[in-house]
Amino acid sequence: QAKKSGNSCAIYTSDMGLEGVDTLELENDLHQAVEHHQLSLHYQPKVNLRTGQIAGCEALLRWQHPQRGMIPPAKFIPIAEQTGLIVPIGRWVIEEACRQSLSWLAAGLPPIRIAVNLSARQFRLGDLAETVKEILDQFGVSSDLLELELTESMIMDDPERARKTLHELKHLGLHLSLDDFGTGYSSLNYLRRFPVDSLKIDQSFIHDVTTDPSGASVVASIVDIAHNLNLNAIAEGVETRDQLEFLVANDCDAVQGYLFSKPLPVPEFTALLAEEKCW
Numbered sequence: 001q002a003k004k005s006g007n008s009c010a011i012y013t014s015d016m017g018l019e020g021v022d023t024l025e026l027e028n029d030l031h032q033a034v035e036h037h038q039l040s041l042h043y044q045p046k047v048n049l050r051t052g053q054i055a056g057c058e059a060l061l062r063w064q065h066p067q068r069g070m071i072p073p074a075k076f077i078p079i080a081e082q083t084g085l086i087v088p089i090g091r092w093v094i095e096e097a098c099r100q101s102l103s104w105l106a107a108g109l110p111p112i113r114i115a116v117n118l119s120a121r122q123f124r125l126g127d128l129a130e131t132v133k134e135i136l137d138q139f140g141v142s143s144d145l146l147e148l149e150l151t152e153s154m155i156m157d158d159p160e161r162a163r164k165t166l167h168e169l170k171h172l173g174l175h176l177s178l179d180d181f182g183t184g185y186s187s188l189n190y191l192r193r194f195p196v197d198s199l200k201i202d203q204s205f206i207h208d209v210t211t212d213p214s215g216a217s218v219v220a221s222i223v224d225i226a227h228n229l230n231l232n233a234i235a236e237g238v239e240t241r242d243q244l245e246f247l248v249a250n251d252c253d254a255v256q257g258y259l260f261s262k263p264l265p266v267p268e269f270t271a272l273l274a275e276e277k278c279w
């Protein structure tokens with residue numbers, strides 16, 4: 001186990017590229033991140049397209065590194081995943097979402113469902129439903145206020161086992177959604193047998209919706225699939241009015257994206273909730 005060092009030279013070896021040094025340093029620092037309260041959650045609203053109101057939110061992990069400033073999840077989640085640190089971090093994310101939920105309720109704000117991202121490793125552990133139940137019980141948070149976002153590849157890795165885990169989670173009363181939908185390899189046959197509530201259409205399809213006819217038909221088809229299976233369709237990465245209009249015209253249920261709001265730190269998101277923001 002490498003000792004934490006403020007000096008990158010201490011762990012530099014000649015056959016290691018700069019990238020490697022960076023990763024090793026981040027890995028060392030990440031061990032401390034939870035304990036030293038460097039992690040936080042930002043919240044992005046999901047907007048109901050029929051009412052214009054906030055239909056829920058997604059919690060997105062942020063790491064405020066003491067020397068390097070804000071490090072994006074794309075940079076440290078893969079490291080956390082490789083090292084297994086994602087397991088305690090993922091647990092912290094669920095706990096923090098529960099703390100936040102209680103805090104908003106205590107402030108008299110309307111109940112809002114918080115969606116948390118799961119990592120493949122967390123999902124594979126085996127005792128996920130048990131862990132989630134333990135946390136909900138510990139905080140006394142209603143399972144209806146917690147949503148888990150998972151990806152197709154996490155499920156298709158071992159569909160039978162995934163089906164069992166999803167049923168356990170569903171049985172607890174959680175909401176489940178399939179993230180980045182359309183980018184992975186998924187079987188419609190499995191989809192039908194999994195107790196998920198929503199499909200989140202990947203941002204790459206939304207991006208092309210107004211410029212590329214095939215992009216547009218992919219999005220329209222995913223909305224249809226969702227509705228035929230009695231699921232909600234939610235679009236992520238909505239940045240323009242044209243994209244929004246397309247989604248409204250094609251009967252998408254909810255949207256998330258910079259057009260409405262980027263992920264916000266707690267005080268700003270709380271303000272949106274308090275003013276019962278309506279778009």
Ligand code: C2E
Nearest residue numbers: 060061073074093117118119237238239256257258259263
């Ligand atoms: P994701 O779950 O697909 O989250 C959506 C990402 O798109 C977020 O990036 C969000 O900030 C960004 N986004 C939202 N609206 C827009 C938009 O209109 N345009 C564009 N270009 N981007 C938009 P972020 O926060 O950097 O997170 C990246 C990824 O990191 C997430 O992708 C998710 O896979 C992962 N992640 C974030 N938080 C967690 C966590 O707590 N646990 C795990 N396991 N993964 C997480």
Ligand code: CA
Nearest residue numbers: 058117149179
């Ligand atoms: Ca997500």
Ligand code: CA
Nearest residue numbers: 179180200236
């Ligand atoms: Ca996504």
Ligand code: CA
Nearest residue numbers: 151179180202
């Ligand atoms: Ca993603």
